Amino acid sequence: MKNFKHRAGAVAGAAALALLAAGCGGGDSQAGTAEDPLEISITTFGTFGYDDLYAEYEEANPGIKIRHNNIDRGANAQTDLFTKLAAGSGVSDVVAIEEGWLGAVMEVSDEFVDLNDYGAEDIKDNWVDWKYQQGTDAEGRVIGYGTDIGPQGLCYNGKLFEAAGLPSDREAVAELFGGDDATWDRYFELGNEYHEKTGLGWYDQSGFVWNSMVNQMEEGYYTADGDLNIEDNAAMKEQFMQLAAGTEAGLSGNEKKWDWGKGRAFTDGSFATFVCPGWMLGTIQEQLESAGGAEDSGWDFADVFPGGASNWGGAFLSVSEESEHKEEAAKLAAWLTAPEQQVKQSAAANNFPSTLEAQQQLAEDATPNKVFNDAPTGAILASRAEGVKAQFKGPDDSVIQEKVFGAALTQLDAGSLDGEGAWNEAIKLLNEQVEQD
Structure with a gap:
């Protein structure tokens, strides 16, 4: 069987990435204040349902201002990410990664923070096992917190x-x-x-x-x-x-x-x-x-x-090694992907959570979806998730x-x-x- 590597052009060469790895340091800064908030950038794509959650996080954390960018679809978001990786700048503090291009990301996984350094091990039981493992690279570094899955x-x-x-x-x-x-x-x-x-x-x-x-x-x-x-x-x-x-x-x-x-x-x-x-x-x-x-x-x-x-599909939130505010970025990624927020995200975007507690709540609530003839879409997706394997x-x-x-x-x-x-x-x-x- 033929063995293929990811096309180098997608990342514009290993040399550029090596320079990126060497050039982007940046430690965590102190959180800002209400008068002078610390800005955390995040890039998502498609329909993520995060707008209300951004406002909720800022209200609970007055020293943080979220600068968000949503790209129309996953394929364009992939191009945007790898173009910026190759350039060595411009990657958001937090970036959404789609399952379909996770394999390409794993080839440059060292460009993303190991979330084990920010408490990933303490919350790993939130997720279905296979989703958490998908976000873990070959060296055991957790580079992404799971958002949704696609039963x-x-x-x-x-x-x-x-x-x-x-x-x-x-x-x-x-x-x-x-x-x-x-x-x-x-x-x-x-x-x-x-x-x-x-x-x-x-x-x-x-x-x-x-x-x-x-x-x-x-x-x-x-x-x-x-x-x-x-x-x-x-x-x-x-x-x-x-x-x-x-x-x-x-x-x-x-x-x-x-x-x-x-x-x-x-x-x-x-x-x-x-x-x-x-x-x-x-x-x-x-x-x-x-x-x-x-x-x-x-x-x-x-x-x-x-x-x-x-x-089919599902995404992750990762923290870029370029970030100068890794700790605060990791906190935001963890909060956005916590079960409570995944339930709210599902209501806003009609997607299905990857955390066990959120899945259970949607199954139990069986809330009618007016757009789909009052179908209990959350409960149906919980049923369809049974037997799914990565x-x-x-x-x-x-x-x-x-x-x-x-x-x-x-x-x-x-x-x-x-x-x-x-x-x-x-x-x-x-x-x-x-x-x-």
Whole structure:
């Protein structure tokens, strides 16, 4: 099996990083005062739900002022982080790291503070074991406190289901897909039936369905030993061709990822199902509001997912070695990721916590989510989190997801490539985008 390293260009060379490591020192400063507060910077991405928490922290800590920057999406946040690492300056005191590019971050983990020096060991039992371990590098340094995780359920539009003669009650929908025995075979079978009746899309585009399939595998784009796991992976190709067959049959709405016509596709019936890690619920809400829809859209959330338990995404808060206020930055990161704050973050962003206490509270509260037809989304995500295991993410995992398979599947959706052609295109792009030793 080929062994690949993270493309050096993503970090602009090891030499730059060596200079960065040597040049950025900076100890902790004394906390400021209400009149002259100490400024702590933080960079997040997507929908984090932290705005109210920043204000709460500042009120409780009048000597601290939080300067926050939120980047639109994870891929752009990754570019921003590695560009600043290579430049040797500009990284925020606290920075959010997405699971998909954690492997690349681990290759430069010494650019981030070991949170063991600031009490990580004392609070490690807050998190599910695998999340805490994900944020720990090969030397045992804890470089990130977990924020959310991404257990997946199935979003569907009940109004569209009813119009096609399918049940819309979320429990009946879960049974329709097979309940605990739900499979991708059944998902595509139902999709073909829906498309034959309506002529409409079953899913928005192929890329997100593919991400879900890959994340569900015991080993994804990399083996647990860090070897690339694609070209000779017959099981992966078989699943790719299953998705391709559905797309060629008209099940894809051929929507632009992260756009959806500024939310239009969620309101005009363009597609009927959507793969939903917890954090994606917040994305859907934003899209619905952007398109002028919300609580009457018909979207719902079922406790079922093709192929069983699956985790897509989740993030961490890390403290940069560049920070001149490491102690205060570490305190902020720990506070933002504590169970009490994770519950509030979930309410604001519709994501699902990585701490055990917060998960339990959401499951017990079962608060109705008005945007999703009063579905108890927290309780459903707690159920979907059962059986989830962390998949090893290699250094180029996000590159492969976005620039290799993402690019090939865009061509498949557009009809310019068939399934075999899209697979071959992905392999070609893999060899172009991911540098071999």
